[in-house]
Amino acid sequence: MVPSCAEGGVLGIICASVASVMGTEAIKLITGIGETLLGRLLVYDALEMSYRTITIRKDPSTPKITELVDYEQFCGVVADDAAQAAKGSTITPRELRDWLDSGRKLALIDVRDPVEWDIVHIDGAQLIPKSLINSGEGLAKLPQDRTAVLYCKTGVRSAEALAAVKKAGFSDAVHLQGGIVAWAKQMQPDMVMY
Template structure:
């Protein structure tokens, strides 16, 4: 369905703006009025990562007058494979600042607002209130639900995107005209069910495919042209090169935007709601987590330990902690790994960051290995704190 323009047009365009945006101006559906609306628009991009990179660059090039960037992370070398807004020269800098510098080079005629902070329940409403439209480029469920809830509570539309390996999704959520994210996904998936891009990987160019779709939808909403993805979920398969659209209906029982909504303010703890780590894993890891320094000391002292890497084989090929035996987490969950565990050595588990090893630790402890432990921070901590000569990923 067509929707009215989200913003009013600016008073005029300067000569420089007319020259810059001329290819928009000669499109009848955009024209001078549509470009003036873009100039008058205020758009916030949440996350300057894989999706945020192309989104910020194309929103800037399109002439969105005020562009907000919120991100609290720093630029890491592993980002450069897909986060094209960052450069070798900005390694170690805050992502929000790095992104702002690139965007200013793309279009000096627009205003850039940098929010170099973590988005949380204490600041999300205040920050969102400053903008007409939100573009969600986040990569974790806790932030996605918080973005959705804040947008619904403020009555603002937002453009959502998601990527994983070769698959991408995109939609527009606007409770005033259609469903919200909770209508599509009422509950987050169980912990560990959906790996993050950091764990499962993502084809770099997929970010551009989905990020550009997000910008396309943003422009349509701001200018009031075309039929935005409200009430539709676009699914893209890069390997098969297929696009398909699925209808998403507003859930009358949705606790946030339904007829008898029970959620009238932000949740106290979105991490707890999404269960970043299962209760069983958290319980198992309590008082059974060691540091990489402790692991190194045990190895140097030739302690009787059995070090297990619960990542996937392709991750193990990239980098591994010396002396580790590879047994993927899936073998612990189906029980096949238990017969491989020695009875005369202390079981020490690790993964990339500590999440998957905590889940495997819960299984091991339930099987009777009461003194088993896992390594907090995993391979990433080992590379940073013990052997920086090893590659990171």
């Protein structure tokens, strides 16, 4: 498995090298001058100081891109309202374990997508995807008589869902810091991860 940038680290100078190529490509696309890399992949090997170009064939079954994705969500950045909602409403995996062991009345809500739920989830959790919470449809499924504890994979989506849940009046709702990844590392190391 390939490590993420956070796991493997990134050499800053490589970012600058790639950024200069990307900037050049953007200028060529905007002005219509030169030959762009459309349909080709440029591979940069900093250790060998070499470039390779690979021609890529279009997959006819791939859907066309017709709109921009949410940049903050794509980058895994917590939006301002989510960060605000998470202040004072974030619990650690250890705190969640203590709550579960004490018998505290809580509802463990997994806000990931069903395909992620099928791979792994915390025992006793209920699946209510973030998309359903944001649309309002999932809010009706949240219990009124227990503290809602939201979690996702790493804590970004659950913080965003927490903002919507708090706006809907669930003032005691919290989310799990670091998501199921942190839970697995700290509380259940034998848990399957993806």
